Amino acid sequence: MSYRGMLADERRELIELLRGLTEQEWETPSLCAGWRVRDVVAHLLTDTLGPMAYATAIAKNRGSVDRVNGALAESFAALPTAQLVDKFDREGGRLSKYSPRLALSDLMVHQQDIRRPLGRPRTIPADRLIAVLSYPDPFAFPGKRTRGLRFVATDVGWSWGDGPEVRGPGEAIALAVVGRTVVLDELTGGGVPELRRRCV
Known part of the structure; x- marks a missing residue:
């Protein structure tokens, strides 16, 4: 689409x-x-x-x-x-x-x-989620949170970057890279402590 x-x-x-x-x-x-x-x-x-x-x-x-x-x-x-x-x-x-x-x-x-x-969750269609993961809002300065880290979505076929890994649901990654700290506990991997530090 x-x-x-x-x-x-x-x-x-x-x-x-x-x-x-x-x-x-x-x-x-x-x-x-x-x-x-x-x-x-x-x-x-x-x-x-x-x-x-x-x-x-x-x-x-x-x-x-x-x-x-x-x-x-x-x-x-x-x-x-x-x-x-x-x-x-x-x-x-x-x-x-x-x-x-x-x-x-x-x-x-x-x-x-x-x-x-x-408390109104939804299932975001995979194509939409991958589109946003591949192009986060630049006005939210995602680069300062993502550089030197590797992100892997566990529910859709998407990964990006090199370095210590951050794994989790695509929606949580999409929110984390634009600074929404509420999702950090939903992510795992060796890169999460650094991502958390950058989100503060």
């Missing part, structure tokens, strides 16, 4: 999940530090902004990516829940249009940021 097809399926699964959440679940802390489920969805909506609006946000926040993300997520998070989901459902953003591979990596991780704290 193409990246666009995988991205469309990933979006559909997330939208289905979001439409079934209670208001209490929308306020649950996600795996993104300081962000509720509502804030993660609001963050995903920042991709719907035009270039001028995004440039204005960058200028207002003095070029800090973290501050820009926080400010934009906060503005969208004020929307009513139903409107948040409808907007996400209707409006594909620039990233989805011009870089579906990157959008898929970002969306899959954020969907797990939501699902894990809510």
